[in-house]
Amino acid sequence: MKAAIKSLPGYQTIRKLWKPKNARQSLLHQMPKNSIGAEIGVDQGSFSQQILEIVKPKKLHLIDPWEYQEEEVYQVARYGAKGGKNQENMNTRYQNVVNKFSAEIASGQIVIHRDYSTNICSHFDDNYFDWIYIDGNHLYEFVKQDLELYYRTVKKGGFITGDDYTEGGWWQGGVKKAVDEFISKGVVRVIWLRDGQFLLKKN
Numbered sequence: 001m002k003a004a005i006k007s008l009p010g011y012q013t014i015r016k017l018w019k020p021k022n023a024r025q026s027l028l029h030q031m032p033k034n035s036i037g038a039e040i041g042v043d044q045g046s047f048s049q050q051i052l053e054i055v056k057p058k059k060l061h062l063i064d065p066w067e068y069q070e071e072e073v074y075q076v077a078r079y080g081a082k083g084g085k086n087q088e089n090m091n092t093r094y095q096n097v098v099n100k101f102s103a104e105i106a107s108g109q110i111v112i113h114r115d116y117s118t119n120i121c122s123h124f125d126d127n128y129f130d131w132i133y134i135d136g137n138h139l140y141e142f143v144k145q146d147l148e149l150y151y152r153t154v155k156k157g158g159f160i161t162g163d164d165y166t167e168g169g170w171w172q173g174g175v176k177k178a179v180d181e182f183i184s185k186g187v188v189r190v191i192w193l194r195d196g197q198f199l200l201k202k203n
């Protein structure tokens with residue numbers, strides 16, 4: 001019986017919408033379809049793929065320098081000694097993302113910016129994005145900068161979201177600290193903070 005229901009046309013789509021697998025997917029289901037968004041911190045593009053499938057954005061900006069960081073503090077980060085290994089490996093990840101999304105890049109749906117989020121921000125107009133997802137450098141100062149700089153670029157009523165809103169981690173709770181401080185400024189409304197995801201709405 002279960003197998004028969006699962007094989008019904010449209011079942012998979014309805015199931016995804018009705019019962020999202022986890023908080024990240026649930027967050028994506030809150031983003032408007034056909035919207036303009038950005039993912040800061042792309043790595044191998046696995047979440048970017050989910051964005052494409054769930055949000056179906058009109059335009060998706062993927063921002064990442066794919067640069068190996070040798071400092072001790074980044075050792076276990078995905079771009080440090082253990083997670084990133086070396087620059088050659090980071091170059092391969094970048095190239096794999098370009099290959100993976102070659103059709104979307106060619107159509108103009110995806111734009112890749114190989115640079116640090118702070119360098120790229122000035123390229124975007126005020127009130128340009130419907131939503132942004134912050135998942136780049138997790139250290140406090142960097143998340144604080146991402147929140148403060150990109151705030152300008154998000155529409156009123158748009159979403160400022162991101163990952164790893166937790167205590168601890170190699171980033172020593174930097175994401176949570178920066179997000180909590182940002183919330184305390186009163187410029188966003190908290191939709192939810194759960195399972196490491198933050199979902200804020202610009203006032």
Ligand SMILES: C[S@@+](CC[C@H](N)C(=O)[O-])C[C@H]1O[C@@H](n2cnc3c(N)ncnc32)[C@H](O)[C@@H]1O
Nearest residue numbers: 041042043046047064066079116117135136137
């Ligand atoms: C946790 S991974 C991103 C994972 C991805 N969002 C996902 O869910 O599959 C962090 C990424 O942030 C990138 N990154 C580090 N510093 C950055 C910065 N200042 N601006 C943008 N991206 C940065 C790293 O190169 C790395 O690929």
